[in-house]
Amino acid sequence: MTITTTRPGRSPGGEADPRHGADGPDAPPRWWRRPWVGPLALVVAVFLAMGIPRYLTFDPADSKIPPDPQYPWHYPVLVVHVLTGTVAIVTCCLQVWPALRQRHPGVHRLSGRLYVAAGVLPSGLSGLAVAYVSPSGLSMQLSTATTSVLWIGTALVGLRMVRQGRIAEHRRWMVRSFALTMSIVVSRVLGVVYDHTILPPPATQDVAELIAWGQERAGLAAWPGWILPLLVAEWWLVERGAGARHRARQARRKAAVRT
Numbered sequence: 001m002t003i004t005t006t007r008p009g010r011s012p013g014g015e016a017d018p019r020h021g022a023d024g025p026d027a028p029p030r031w032w033r034r035p036w037v038g039p040l041a042l043v044v045a046v047f048l049a050m051g052i053p054r055y056l057t058f059d060p061a062d063s064k065i066p067p068d069p070q071y072p073w074h075y076p077v078l079v080v081h082v083l084t085g086t087v088a089i090v091t092c093c094l095q096v097w098p099a100l101r102q103r104h105p106g107v108h109r110l111s112g113r114l115y116v117a118a119g120v121l122p123s124g125l126s127g128l129a130v131a132y133v134s135p136s137g138l139s140m141q142l143s144t145a146t147t148s149v150l151w152i153g154t155a156l157v158g159l160r161m162v163r164q165g166r167i168a169e170h171r172r173w174m175v176r177s178f179a180l181t182m183s184i185v186v187s188r189v190l191g192v193v194y195d196h197t198i199l200p201p202p203a204t205q206d207v208a209e210l211i212a213w214g215q216e217r218a219g220l221a222a223w224p225g226w227i228l229p230l231l232v233a234e235w236w237l238v239e240r241g242a243g244a245r246h247r248a249r250q251a252r253r254k255a256a257v258r259t
């Protein structure tokens with residue numbers, strides 16, 4: 001995911017971008033102008049620390065998702081999904097870190113390639129396969145299959161845009177791709193919220209009841225898990241576009257007054 005501006009520190013209208021640091025237009029933005037970078041890295045680190053180690057033993061008995069004995073490929077493909085998903089989410093955090101983008105464009109390009117080739121593509125394809133045999137219910141299966149297709153699609157369109165030199169469009173598609181990558185974290189958080197609010201675990205040992213509860217919870221967490229971040233991304237893109245156009249208009253007016 002290569003995110004580059006036409007010129008660092010300049011808005012599309014060419015005027016100095018007030019969001020950048022006081023050290024000049026080429027300086028990376030100050031951390032307080034991007035207060036989400038640290039919290040994002042922390043949330044992702046917690047998610048990975050809690051969810052991934054059980055898949056590093058390569059023992060199906062440790063899997064949270066019970067592998068389906070009818071499909072011997074289920075567990076290995078799930079592990080591929082988890083490992084490549086880890087590459088995707090880590091490189092995604094690197095890609096949206098403004099200081100890294102501006103100070104180390106080479107690292108940014110390398111991690112962008114890894115994000116698509118070793119992250120989104122293999123994790124999205126294996127996500128489709130594990131969704132097909134998932135025990136988590138039809139609603140969750142449909143949701144994750146949709147997310148997989150959108151995840152792969154947005155990353156490929158973003159890649160195509162940067163190859164064609166259409167940087168602004170590349171950025172927009174990669175913001176959408178980023179939102180979809182974060183859907184895994186959002187759906188996990190929603191699941192925990194449901195446990196403590198509208199959908200507490202049933203106080204029963206009845207397996208059928210527990211499965212029904214698990215499937216309802218999975219479906220209810222999966223859909224808003226990707227729709228909410230995508231809506232936030234669209235809102236952010238519209239706001240940002242409007243802000244940039246407003247600044248460009250102001251700059252043109254100031255230039256007209258001066259001449």
Ligand code: HEM
Nearest residue numbers: 064082085086089127130131134135136144147148180184
């Ligand atoms: C955004 C696109 C993604 C889609 C569509 C997707 C899809 C899926 C599906 C269908 C499953 C099987 C769940 C089940 O059978 O109940 C799964 C499991 C899993 N995925 Fe993803 N995934 C995505 C991204 C990620 C990312 C970025 C990671 C980061 C590491 C990840 C980590 C996991 C883990 C750890 C599991 C095993 C379930 C668990 O232990 O809780 N996924 N995913």
